Amino acid sequence: MTALSPLLFSLVNSSKMNSFDVIIIGAGASGLMCALTAAQRGKKVLVLEHEKKAGKKILISGGGKCNFTNYDVSADNYLSQNPHFCKSALSRFNQYDFIALIEKYHIAYEERQFGQLFCIDSAKQILDMLLTECYLNKVNILLNMSISNIEKKDESFSIKTSDNHFNCHSLVIASGGISIPKMGATDFGYQIAKQFQHKIVRTDPGLVPFILPDKLLSQTKQLSGTALNATVSCNDKIFNDNLLFTHQGLSGPVILQISNYWHHNDTVNINLLPLDNLSDSLQQAKHKNPEQYLKSFLHHKTGLTKKLIHVWLSDNELDKKLKHLNEQNISDLHQRFHSWQVIPAKTSGFRIAEVTRGGVDTQDISSKTFMSNKINNLFFIGEVLDVTGWLGGYNFQWAWSSGFCAGKHV
Numbered sequence: 001m002t003a004l005s006p007l008l009f010s011l012v013n014s015s016k017m018n019s020f021d022v023i024i025i026g027a028g029a030s031g032l033m034c035a036l037t038a039a040q041r042g043k044k045v046l047v048l049e050h051e052k053k054a055g056k057k058i059l060i061s062g063g064g065k066c067n068f069t070n071y072d073v074s075a076d077n078y079l080s081q082n083p084h085f086c087k088s089a090l091s092r093f094n095q096y097d098f099i100a101l102i103e104k105y106h107i108a109y110e111e112r113q114f115g116q117l118f119c120i121d122s123a124k125q126i127l128d129m130l131l132t133e134c135y136l137n138k139v140n141i142l143l144n145m146s147i148s149n150i151e152k153k154d155e156s157f158s159i160k161t162s163d164n165h166f167n168c169h170s171l172v173i174a175s176g177g178i179s180i181p182k183m184g185a186t187d188f189g190y191q192i193a194k195q196f197q198h199k200i201v202r203t204d205p206g207l208v209p210f211i212l213p214d215k216l217l218s219q220t221k222q223l224s225g226t227a228l229n230a231t232v233s234c235n236d237k238i239f240n241d242n243l244l245f246t247h248q249g250l251s252g253p254v255i256l257q258i259s260n261y262w263h264h265n266d267t268v269n270i271n272l273l274p275l276d277n278l279s280d281s282l283q284q285a286k287h288k289n290p291e292q293y294l295k296s297f298l299h300h301k302t303g304l305t306k307k308l309i310h311v312w313l314s315d316n317e318l319d320k321k322l323k324h325l326n327e328q329n330i331s332d333l334h335q336r337f338h339s340w341q342v343i344p345a346k347t348s349g350f351r352i353a354e355v356t357r358g359g360v361d362t363q364d365i366s367s368k369t370f371m372s373n374k375i376n377n378l379f380f381i382g383e384v385l386d387v388t389g390w391l392g393g394y395n396f397q398w399a400w401s402s403g404f405c406a407g408k409h410v
């Protein structure tokens with residue numbers, strides 16, 4: 001099957017069709033998955049989206065290729081105050097269930113490192129697939145909708161928009177986190193959660209670059225654009241991947257990963273030579289090639305750029321030959337390259353963070369149905385919840401899994 005494009009949706013006539021089985025707020029990854037799943041069960045579904053386009057984050061994800069899932073998904077790839085919460089949904093709609101959908105639509109995909117799956121052509125294919133499934137199952141999607149009020153009256157929810165009024169039996173909040181407001185992100189989900197007495201776990205930017213303090217930045221700024229493989233650890237978590245020096249600090253996949261575990265004032269430990277043992281190789285080289293300059297040894301043995309070596313060595317060390325290194329010098333160098341200790345000033349913030357850490361507290365949400373334990377037939381799915389995935393397709397998998405499970409129960 002191929003995706004229909006452009007897609008047309010039935011427009012809701014306010015006077016005749018304002019009652020629905022299910023209304024979903026947010027036409028993003030989790031909202032569309034929930035909509036198509038509920039509609040496949042014969043439910044009359046309306047999705048309300050305040051942007052003029054559905055699925056904006058899907059379109060820009062994975063550099064336009066959407067890292068839609070990962071071959072290796074488990075609860076270990078997620079952060080939450082309740083680390084068990086995500087298990088049930090991830091097993092009931094897993095990565096292979098989503099891959100089956102992709103394959104049904106003949107969307108070409110490829111595996112990159114660490115089991116990450118990306119579209120070969122375009123992220124738009126994923127959005128088109130979801131919209132096509134919604135269209136075929138008669139989901140109504142209204143864009144440009146500004147919701148002004150939500151109330152629960154007896155057994156139904158009443159939703160007011162700027163110029164319309166809708167009712168539904170089940171209300172699903174799929175409005176995402178607050179990262180990248182430019183893409184339509186709002187704190188709407190948290191406001192509704194609070195209105196219905198749900199707690200919010202403190203929110204912070206996740207999968208986000210670090211800004212370094214001025215003093216450190218004055219040294220590293222000149223390396224802006226330099227990338228290298230590094231192992232980075234913080235708060236007992238460790239990742240290995242590429243690190244990128246930027247004009248503001250540090251970025252690259254390994255930094256985004258560790259940012260999920262970083263809190264203000266925490267030290268980040270960075271090993272710039274994860275595959276070497278500098279102390280051993282310096283000892284050997286000192287005997288084998290005593291006349292070699294330290295800077296030239298570092299460049300040729302480790303592959304570090306000359307620019308980085310210039311920043312990392314003192315003026316005195318730049319002129320040193322290997323034969324002049326004593327035990328203390330070797331130990332200092334080992335420490336400096338294998339264990340660079342950094343205390344970032346802050347992160348780059350929600351403006352560019354890929355995800356929001358924290359969110360609606362899962363302790364009052366059913367991990368099977370995603371229904372609120374406080375309010376009957378109110379559901380929360382996707383990133384609005386206090387469940388945050390690693391970089392690597394885990395956040396979309398959470399959106400698909402939670403959207404599917406709620407779609408089966410609304």
Ligand SMILES: Cc1cc2nc3c(=O)[nH]c(=O)nc-3n(C[C@H](O)[C@H](O)[C@H](O)COP(=O)(O)OP(=O)(O)OC[C@H]3O[C@@H](n4cnc5c(N)ncnc54)[C@H](O)[C@@H]3O)c2cc1C
Nearest residue numbers: 026028029030050061062067176184188382383393395396
């Ligand atoms: C640049 C970038 C790249 C990313 N790449 C990847 C990737 O490759 N792989 C991966 O797994 N994850 C990726 N992510 C994360 C992923 O996009 C999100 O985790 C995922 O989209 C969350 O799905 P969601 O349905 O919960 O929220 P969203 O997809 O954000 O959808 C929420 C929807 O609700 C709408 N909304 C918000 N407020 C209101 C309101 N008041 N009224 C009506 N509608 C509202 C929004 O406009 C949006 O359409 C990326 C994120 C970013 C920002």
